[in-house]
Amino acid sequence: xxxxxxxxxxxxxxxxxxxxxxxxxxxxxxxxxxxxxxxxxxxxxxxxxxxxxxxxxxxxxxxxxxxxxxxxxxxxxxxxxxxxxxxxxxxxxxxxxxxxxxxxxxxxxxxxxxxxxxxxxxxxxxxxxxxxxxxxxxxxxxxxxxxxxxxxxxxxxxxxxxxxxxxxxxxxxxxxxxxxxxxxxxxxxxxxxxxxxxxxxxxxxxxxxxxxxxxxxxxxxxxxxxxxxxxxxxxxxxxxxxxxxxxxxxxxxxxxxxxxxxxxxxxxxxxxxxxxxxxxxxxxxxxxxxxxxxxxxxxxxxxxxxxxxxxxxxxxxxxxxxxxxxxxxxxxxxxxxxxxxx
Amino acid sequence: xxxxxxxxxxxxxxxxxxxxxxxxxxxxxxxxxxxxxxxxxxxxxxxxxxxxxxxxxxxxxxxxxxxxxxxxxxxxxxxxxxxxxxxxxxxxxxxxxxxxxxxxxxxxxxxxxxxxxxxxxxxxxxxxxxxxxxxxxxxxxxxxxxxxxxxxxxxxxxxxxxxxxxxxxxxxxxxxxxxxxxxxxxxxxxxxxxxxxxxxxxxxxxxxxxxxxxxxxxxxxxxxxxxxxxxxxxxxxxxxxxxxxxxxxxxxxxxxxxxxxxxxxxxxxxxxxxxxxxxxxxxxxxxxxxxxxxxxxxxxxxxxxxxxxxxxxxxxxxxxxxxxxxxxxxxxxxxxxxxxxx
DNA sequence: CTGTTAGCGCGTTCAT
DNA sequence: ATGAACGCGCTAACAG
Numbered sequence: 001x002x003x004x005x006x007x008x009x010x011x012x013x014x015x016x017x018x019x020x021x022x023x024x025x026x027x028x029x030x031x032x033x034x035x036x037x038x039x040x041x042x043x044x045x046x047x048x049x050x051x052x053x054x055x056x057x058x059x060x061x062x063x064x065x066x067x068x069x070x071x072x073x074x075x076x077x078x079x080x081x082x083x084x085x086x087x088x089x090x091x092x093x094x095x096x097x098x099x100x101x102x103x104x105x106x107x108x109x110x111x112x113x114x115x116x117x118x119x120x121x122x123x124x125x126x127x128x129x130x131x132x133x134x135x136x137x138x139x140x141x142x143x144x145x146x147x148x149x150x151x152x153x154x155x156x157x158x159x160x161x162x163x164x165x166x167x168x169x170x171x172x173x174x175x176x177x178x179x180x181x182x183x184x185x186x187x188x189x190x191x192x193x194x195x196x197x198x199x200x201x202x203x204x205x206x207x208x209x210x211x212x213x214x215x216x217x218x219x220x221x222x223x224x225x226x227x228x229x230x231x232x233x234x235x236x237x238x239x240x241x242x243x244x245x246x247x248x249x250x251x252x253x254x255x256x257x258x259x260x261x262x263x264x265x266x267x268x269x270x271x272x273x274x275x276x277x278x279x280x281x282x283x284x285x286x287x288x289x290x291x292x293x294x295x296x297x298x299x300x301x302x303x304x305x306x307x308x309x310x311x312x313x314x315x316x317x318x319x320x321x322x323x324x325x326x327x328x329x330x331x332x333x334x335x336x337x338x339x340x341x342x
Numbered sequence: 343x344x345x346x347x348x349x350x351x352x353x354x355x356x357x358x359x360x361x362x363x364x365x366x367x368x369x370x371x372x373x374x375x376x377x378x379x380x381x382x383x384x385x386x387x388x389x390x391x392x393x394x395x396x397x398x399x400x401x402x403x404x405x406x407x408x409x410x411x412x413x414x415x416x417x418x419x420x421x422x423x424x425x426x427x428x429x430x431x432x433x434x435x436x437x438x439x440x441x442x443x444x445x446x447x448x449x450x451x452x453x454x455x456x457x458x459x460x461x462x463x464x465x466x467x468x469x470x471x472x473x474x475x476x477x478x479x480x481x482x483x484x485x486x487x488x489x490x491x492x493x494x495x496x497x498x499x500x501x502x503x504x505x506x507x508x509x510x511x512x513x514x515x516x517x518x519x520x521x522x523x524x525x526x527x528x529x530x531x532x533x534x535x536x537x538x539x540x541x542x543x544x545x546x547x548x549x550x551x552x553x554x555x556x557x558x559x560x561x562x563x564x565x566x567x568x569x570x571x572x573x574x575x576x577x578x579x580x581x582x583x584x585x586x587x588x589x590x591x592x593x594x595x596x597x598x599x600x601x602x603x604x605x606x607x608x609x610x611x612x613x614x615x616x617x618x619x620x621x622x623x624x625x626x627x628x629x630x631x632x633x634x635x636x637x638x639x640x641x642x643x644x645x646x647x648x649x650x651x652x653x654x655x656x657x658x659x660x661x662x663x664x665x666x667x668x669x670x671x672x673x674x675x676x677x678x679x680x681x682x683x684x
Numbered sequence: 685c686t687g688t689t690a691g692c693g694c695g696t697t698c699a700t
Numbered sequence: 701a702t703g704a705a706c707g708c709g710c711t712a713a714c715a716g
Contacts, residue, residue, distance in 0.1 A: 011490065013709060024687045029711055040685060055486060060466040061412065062709035065403045066692050080432060086423060093422075093449060097456075102463055104446055107435060114439075121444055124402040144397055148353065260629050284626030287602050355693060366703045371695055382701060404693035407708050 012054045021050035032058050064126055073101050073310060074122035076115065078134040078156075080107035083253055083282055084299060085133060088154055091303020092131060099311060101128075112137045119145060129310040135198050136161060150313030152306045157200040162321050164309040168279075168297050169325035170201060174208040176330055177249050177277050177295060182218055184336045186275045187244025189213070189221040190237050192259050193251040196225075205251045205279075226255055231262040238266070238274060245338065247275030253282045260288055276335040279328065290334020298326050354396045363392035374400050406468055415443050415652060416464035418457065420476040420498075422449035425595055425624055426641060427475060430496055433645020434473060441653060443470075454479045461487060471652040477540050478503060492655030494648045499542040504663050506651040510621075510639050511667035512543060516550040518672055519591050519619050519637055524560055526678045528617045529586025531555070531563040532579050534601050535593040538567075547593045547621075568597055573604040580608070580616060587680065589617030595624045602630055618677040621670065632676020640668050 014032075018025045023043055030038055031047045039047075050056070064070035073096055077085045093103045104127060106118035115134055119141040122130060129150045136142055136158030145151060146163065153165040181189055191209045196202045206223055213221035220243070224233050238246065248263075250256040256278035263270060270276075270289025278285065281296035305324055356374075360367045365385055372380055373389045381389075392398070406412035415438055419427045431447060438445045446469060448460035457476055461483040464472060471492045478484055478500030487493060488505065495507040523531055533551045538544045548565055555563035562585070566575055580588065590605075592598040598620035605612060612618075612631025620627065623638035647666055 011709095015709080025710075026687060026712090027685090030686090033711075038685065043686080057462060057466050059407070059468065059709050060463075061403045061407045061468050062692090063711075064692095065401070065407055065694090066709080066711045068692080070403065080435075081428060086428060090422060090449070097459075106444075107432070117439075120399060121402075124399050125444075126401065126403050257625055257629075264629065282626075283599055284624075284629065287599075287606065287626065287630045353693095357693080367694080368696080368703060369701090372702090375695075380701065385702080401693050404708090405695075407693080407710090408695045410708080 011059075012056045014056070014058070016054055017047065017050045017056045020054060021046040023047060068126070070126045070128060071101050072125060072127045073103050073129050073131065073307065074125075074127035075103055075105045075131040076118060076122070076134050077105060077107050078110050080105070080109075084155070084280055084297065087297075087299030088133065088303040088306070091300040092307050093303075094300070095304040095307035099307075101307075108134055110135075116141055123148070129314055131306050131310065132158065132163075150310050152309045152313075154302065154306050155201050159198075159200075164313070164322050164324070166302055166306045166309060166324040167201060167326070168302075169327050170204040171208040171212075172325070173279060173295050173328045174205060174212055176328060177279075178209075178212055178216060178219060180293070180330060180332075180336060181247050181249070181275065181277060182216065184247075184275065184338070185245055186247035186336070186338075187219060188242040188246045189219055189249055190234075190246070191221060191223045191249045191251060192226065192234075192255045193223065194226050194255055194258075202251060209249070226258045230258065231265045234259070234262045235266045238268065245275065247277065247336065250276070250278035253278065253280035256280065256282070256285070256292065260292070271335040271338055275338050281329075281331055285331075286333060288335075290337065293333045293336040294331040295328035296331055297328055302326055353401075354398045356398070356400070358396055359389065359392045359398045362396060363388040365389060410468075412468045412470060413443050414467060414469045415445050415471050415473065415649065416467075416469035417445055417447045417473040418460055418464070418476050419447060419449050420452050422447070422451075426497070426622055426639065429639075429641030430475065430645040430648070433642040434649050435645075436642070437646040437649035441649075443649075450476055452477075458483055465490070471656055473648050473652065474500065474505075492652050494651045494655075496644065496648050497543050501540075501542075506655070506664050506666070508644055508648045508651060508666040509543060509668070510644075511669050512546040513550040513554075514667070515621060515637050515670045516547060516554055518670060519621075520551075520554055520558060520561060522635070522672060522674075522678060523589050523591070523617065523619060524558065526589075526617065526680070527587055528589035528678070528680075529561060530584040530588045531561055531591050532576075532588070533563060533565045533591045533593060534568065534576075534597045535565065536568050536597055536600075544593060551591070568600045572600065573607045576601070576604045577608045580610065587617065589619065589678070592618065592620035595620065595622035598622065598624070598627070598634065602634070613677040613680055617680050623671075623673055627673075628675060630677075632679065635675045635678040636673040637670040638673055639670055644668055 014025050014028050018028045027039060027043055028047055031044060075089060075092060079085055089105060096103045106122060108115040108118060116138045119138060123145060130145055131152050131154055133154040142161060151163045153163050155167045157165055191206060193202050193206055209221060213219055248259055250259050268274060277293045279295050281294035285292040285294050356367050356370050360370045369381060369385055370389055373386060417431060417434060421427055435445045448464060450457040450460060458480045461480060465487055472487055473494050473496055475496040484503060493505045495505050497509045499507055535544050535548055551563060555561055590601055592601050610616060619635045621637045623636035627634040627636050
């Protein structure tokens with residue numbers, strides 16, 4: 001059997017190809033790179049054949065070392081198990097590949113120390129740009145990185161970090177949710193969010209909610225964070241007499257999961273006793289009760305756009321930091337059909 | 343504003359540190375590496391300080407180039423949006439980090455051409471080992487890689503590739519499912535699977551199912567692939583008179599999703615008209631109808647084990663290829679409570 | 685068009 | 701215990 005513990009598994013190198021083809025390394029390099037035009041057909045053919053026969057693959061490490069261009073993009077994700085992150089990541093990766101870049105993803109598991117380590121790691125691998133979807137503690141590391149390469153924030157802003165940012169138009173999302181609920185006859189809305197924890201998108205959604213509720217005389221609203229005794233709090237909301245039908249508004253997919261779980265625990269009928277609209281549109285939304293109405297985020301587009309921002313910067317764009325806000329898409333299902341207003 | 347289009351963003355290098363500390367590069371190298379013991383305290387301290395002041399980070403590309411050890415593990419995933427893959431990947435990544443390795447994940451989106459490109463990519467970045475969770479077409483590339491580095495298969499075997507393999511004990515999983523269904527009083531079981539498509543785990547599950555059904559006089563069974571007119575086929579199964587209560591057995595999480603969707607489309611009551619047990623245990627299983635009974639895969643453990651296999655090989659283990667089979671865990675929910683037999 | 689040369693940042697002999 | 705010199709695989713000048 002092979003012994004892989006040997007540090008260097010002797011791979012075929014550019015020199016091997018050159019000798020096999022009877023040319024210089026430079027010619028092989030030109031063939032590999034974008035200078036193939038400078039080669040005579042005869043030599044090009046010989047090199048091509050040598051590469052095929054030897055199964056040569058250029059060593060990207062060496063290339064990167066020499067050129068300073070690794071064609072690597074890094075992405076820092078707070079929670080890889082969150083479907084939103086996955087979906088965005090998928091969008092980023094597709095865009096990367098379309099432009100000849102590769103994506104290195106690091107998951108922090110919402111842990112600050114891991115964030116620090118991963119940032120160091122990405123830096124040590126000479127990535128050319130970074131997409132960040134975390135809380136961004138460790139400002140020091142982030143600042144260093146920002147000095148060395150372009151950086152794009154996704155979904156969550158990092159306080160004081162002046163970077164491009166792409167995410168959801170949160171005020172608009174809240175507006176769409178409330179307009180829909182009001183139209184459907186709901187009057188009393190409970191916004192359910194994960195603990196803010198410094199996450200800008202959560203904070204924005206709650207702030208928009210409160211501002212807009214104040215502007216809508218038809219509606220009353222309150223806010224509840226998931227956490228201890230969450231189900232009891234929901235139950236209390238449901239049992240409190242109010243001036244009209246009640247609905248829950250989940251600020252993201254995780255909140256929707258927690259919330260639905262709680263409603264079942266309480267023994268609530270889905271969704272006759274209470275309406276529900278949720279941000280994100282997960283696979284299982286249609287399967288619960290009469291189906292959960294969603295405000296889908298265009299995650300694929302968000303990811304693609306994040307990469308495009310990076311690419312622009314890599315190509316020299318030095319304009320002021322931009323904000324790109326995407327609009328959500330309303331997907332109506334049974335959970336907001338309880339009380340028809342039209 | 344900065345201009346990142348400049349190829350080489352001048353980063354602080356080992357030489358900078360050496361000069362700043364008034365020592366040689368070799369000493370810095372020793373400090374960085376595992377030879378710190380060879381340094382006098384005085385010099386070590388000066389280097390440490392210089393590193394801190396300059397914010398020096400060793401360049402992994404250069405290290406990898408020189409030592410032939412990149413501390414990089416590659417993982418090839420067929421479908422990054424499949425929760426199973428994510429969960430396993432999380433396990434792998436955690437194990438990697440615990441041993442000082444980093445994980446580079448490539449998603450093929452079930453596309454053969456992308457598989458080929460990603461394999462070439464991983465190879466070009468000098469990964470030290472590879473974890474594969476795809477169909478493994480492109481045997482040529484895989485064989486080359488296998489010659490250069492250890493390789494571990496996850497969930498799906500690749501025909502003719504003699505590698506370590508870690509996954510679920512499929513016969514046992516089927517056994518547990520059928521035993522549970524039988525105990526609960528179900529007599530007529532429909533196995534729902536995604537199209538085989540050469541996926542070994544799917545084939546094994548179906549084969550085990552058919553073999554075991556033949557061994558159980560109490561049960562009758564049949565198999566259905568998801569796809570065109572799937573809902574109609576399910577409906578037909580439900581409407582066909584049988585000798586006892588009916589149940590569906592979904593061979594994985596995706597099948598469970600498709601299946602549940604179909605049942606709702608048909609207007610089936612979940613789960614009074616039919617029982618359901620599904621492999622994998624996804625977030626939303628508890629939320630559908632009376633909850634879906636699951637055979638959870640220990641995904642975290644599978645991922646961790648896959649990495650450990652790799653590590654063993656990297657450390658020189660040259661034994662014959664091993665198979666590691668994990669047992670699933672039964673999680674009972676309402677979907678199999680329709681007909682109590684005990 | 686092609687080959688020669690000199691590094692990229694680092695680890696590793698060798699000396700000392 | 702420390703430093704000088706060489707080379708990992710490759711690209712980018714510069715010659716020819």
